Amino acid sequence: MKKNYSKEELLKHAEELGVEFIHLQFTDIMGVMKNVSITIEELGKALDNEIMFDGSSIDGFVRIEESDMYLRPDLSTFTVFPWSGQVKEARLVCDVYRPDGTPFDGCPRNALKKVLKEAEEMGYIMNVGPECEFFLFNTNEKGEPTLETHDNAGYFDLAPIDLGGNARIDMVATLKQMGFNIEASHHEVAQGQHEIDFQYADALKTADNIMTFKMAVRIIAQRHGLHATFMPKPKFGINGSGMHVNMSLATLEGKNAFYDENDPMKLSETAYYYLAGVLKHAKSFAAITNPTINSYKRLVPGYEAPVLIAWSASNRSPLIRIPAKRGNSTRVELRNPDPSANPYLALAAVLKAGLDGIKNKLTPPPAVNSNVYHMSEEEMKEKGIVGLPGNLYEAVQELEKDEVVKEALGKHISNKFVDAALYEWKEYSKYVTQWELDRYLRKF
Amino acid sequence: MDNYRIVVADSGSTSRKQICNILAQKGYKIYEATDGSGVLRIARKILPHLVLIDVNIWGINAYELGRIIEGDGISTVVFITGNPDKSFYEILGNMSIFAYITKPVNAIHLHQIIEFALANLKKITMLEAKVKKLEKTLSARKKVDKAKGILMKKMNLSEEEAYQYLRKKSMDECTTIEKIAENII
Numbered sequence: 001m002k003k004n005y006s007k008e009e010l011l012k013h014a015e016e017l018g019v020e021f022i023h024l025q026f027t028d029i030m031g032v033m034k035n036v037s038i039t040i041e042e043l044g045k046a047l048d049n050e051i052m053f054d055g056s057s058i059d060g061f062v063r064i065e066e067s068d069m070y071l072r073p074d075l076s077t078f079t080v081f082p083w084s085g086q087v088k089e090a091r092l093v094c095d096v097y098r099p100d101g102t103p104f105d106g107c108p109r110n111a112l113k114k115v116l117k118e119a120e121e122m123g124y125i126m127n128v129g130p131e132c133e134f135f136l137f138n139t140n141e142k143g144e145p146t147l148e149t150h151d152n153a154g155y156f157d158l159a160p161i162d163l164g165g166n167a168r169i170d171m172v173a174t175l176k177q178m179g180f181n182i183e184a185s186h187h188e189v190a191q192g193q194h195e196i197d198f199q200y201a202d203a204l205k206t207a208d209n210i211m212t213f214k215m216a217v218r219i220i221a222q223r224h225g226l227h228a229t230f231m232p233k234p235k236f237g238i239n240g241s242g243m244h245v246n247m248s249l250a251t252l253e254g255k256n257a258f259y260d261e262n263d264p265m266k267l268s269e270t271a272y273y274y275l276a277g278v279l280k281h282a283k284s285f286a287a288i289t290n291p292t293i294n295s296y297k298r299l300v301p302g303y304e305a306p307v308l309i310a311w312s313a314s315n316r317s318p319l320i321r322i323p324a325k326r327g328n329s330t331r332v333e334l335r336n337p338d339p340s341a342n343p344y345l346a347l348a349a350v351l352k353a354g355l356d357g358i359k360n361k362l363t364p365p366p367a368v369n370s371n372v373y374h375m376s377e378e379e380m381k382e383k384g385i386v387g388l389p390g391n392l393y394e395a396v397q398e399l400e401k402d403e404v405v406k407e408a409l410g411k412h413i414s415n416k417f418v419d420a421a422l423y424e425w426k427e428y429s430k431y432v433t434q435w436e437l438d439r440y441l442r443k444f
Numbered sequence: 445m446d447n448y449r450i451v452v453a454d455s456g457s458t459s460r461k462q463i464c465n466i467l468a469q470k471g472y473k474i475y476e477a478t479d480g481s482g483v484l485r486i487a488r489k490i491l492p493h494l495v496l497i498d499v500n501i502w503g504i505n506a507y508e509l510g511r512i513i514e515g516d517g518i519s520t521v522v523f524i525t526g527n528p529d530k531s532f533y534e535i536l537g538n539m540s541i542f543a544y545i546t547k548p549v550n551a552i553h554l555h556q557i558i559e560f561a562l563a564n565l566k567k568i569t570m571l572e573a574k575v576k577k578l579e580k581t582l583s584a585r586k587k588v589d590k591a592k593g594i595l596m597k598k599m600n601l602s603e604e605e606a607y608q609y610l611r612k613k614s615m616d617e618c619t620t621i622e623k624i625a626e627n628i629i
Contacts, residue, residue, distance in 0.1 A: 085511055086538070139481040141455075143503035161489045222504070223512050225484030 031342030108344035133241035145227035149192035230339035240298030276364035277357020284402030287395035289337035352408035449492035480504030591625035
């Protein structure tokens with residue numbers, strides 16, 4: 001699927017396959033996928049970068065500019081949808097450009113490309129392997145999603161068939177048909193929760209893959225009569241869904257830049273600098289890796305999600321974990337991102353933080369080896385360990401203070417992002433929750 | 445009657461109950477669904493022989509449901525409609541069985557259509573299995589021919605010698621001639 005097609009080859013290929021509709025896909029600032037759908041007759045025009053759309057739709061909910069924007073397809077992302085049946089449909093992931101031919105700075109994919117270029121100029125390529133968790137729930141008779149995983153049909157003679165598991169197997173098969181290298185997939189701890197991990201690839205491809213993955217998972221879940229949700233914490237009391245990000249830098253020749261066999265932990269200087277940079281800016285980029293109100297309901301103790309900003313090779317609970325593998329597989333695992341994040345912005349912010357560490361040769365704090373959750377307040381103070389922001393409002397305040405992370409997004413996106421997050425927070429603050437009613441209605 | 449499993453998918457409880465009662469009395473094993481997603485869940489759970497879907501079912505479009513259920517090989521679909529028009533017939537043309545149930549439901553007609561559908565289903569399943577077997581045999585034979593051609597060219601053998609080579613190799617390695625042919629190609 002990810003071949004290097006020329007324009008003519010792609011046109012021929014699409015016609016041979018009998019593709020009738022092509023969806024030109026891009027992602028908005030909030031991480032929602034948008035489509036401009038065209039017919040096969042218009043594909044030539046699209047490949048000439050001539051398809052336009054109304055730019056305000058990429059700004060999320062804020063309508064300020066009614067400007068025309070152009071879509072520039074990335075030919076290597078041409079993929080046919082395996083579920084399209086008789087009327088074949090395909091997609092192309094696109095970058096958004098202004099009419100004057102410059103990249104639109106409100107396009108998250110362009111933002112990631114910018115930071116990747118910076119890394120390349122420093123001699124590095126970023127590779128990422130995500131571990132994505134999600135829930136599969138039943139819908140009710142009205143088609144609305146519930147939090148239930150069992151049908152109350154009362155048919156006692158039915159053998160226990162794992163609907164969610166079968167759906168997940170179908171998802172893996174479909175993703176493989178679309179060109180994914182799936183590393184693992186399994187049931188997760190919580191009822192109805194699943195995980196699918198895909199193989200390491202360069203950051204841009206991985207971000208595209210994450211968006212594609214979410215789309216495919218939703219569609220296939222629907223084909224199984226289920227609702228897939230990437231909401232970070234749908235149910236209090238059970239594990240939430242995270243999107244752990246395994247990452248490493250490679251030299252331009254493809255050699256892992258994090259490995260050094262002479263170091264006691266076998267990590268290179270670059271790895272330590274990168275780690276230090278990511279830890280330094282973690283509080284600031286939390287707003288991007290955990291962008292919803294609900295994200296912070298997941299970042300609480302007791303459910304394997306990180307709470308404190310610390311790193312460890314042995315421990316499973318800190319913000320950054322160093323998995324055991326070395327050599328070309330040396331990498332660091334960032335554990336706070338959740339699947340509601342915009343993958344382009346999340347990777348741009350984290351990479352920028354890591355590069356900042358390398359540029360300034362930062363030293364990471366000492367690794368933590370005891371269980372971080374079991375530390376007392378004094379111990380934490382002693383070790384200089386601070387926590388992630390406690391809610392979206394705190395996270396946005398931290399983001400606003402950090403010029404490095406804001407630069408990763410660019411001025412346009414960081415302003416729009418902050419506006420959107422603060423609006424979300426304001427709306428949430430007005431709402432009277434069931435928790436408050438349960439607690440105060442009778443008491444006062 | 446033989447324990448045929450049938451799912452009745454209709455959002456209208458009166459008509460759904462009516463159909464269920466008629467069919468249950470005839471001895472079929474009946475399961476109910478009230479909306480699109482519910483149909484998909486129960487059909488994937490029990491793999492019924494037939495799924496009857498009302499064209500106005502809530503949730504996922506009834507014809508899309510039909511495509512998913514037949515496309516993924518889950519079951520065979522028979523639509524229930526109050527208004528069979530030209531576009532309906534066009535859609536039917538793409539389904540496994542060209543039969544449908546009309547509303548208001550007539551018990552005798554309903555029974556006839558179900559029996560008709562089940563009988564045809566049996567025939568179609570048998571034919572499909574036969575075709576699959578033939579396709580497999582043909583594809584294997586093509587591969588063997590191709591491999592023979594390669595051997596004849598590369599090793600300067602006659603057709604008979606090439607075939608014997610393949611046959612011996614398959615016996616030595618305890619695998620099919622087709623597999624050996626694939627490796628050679």
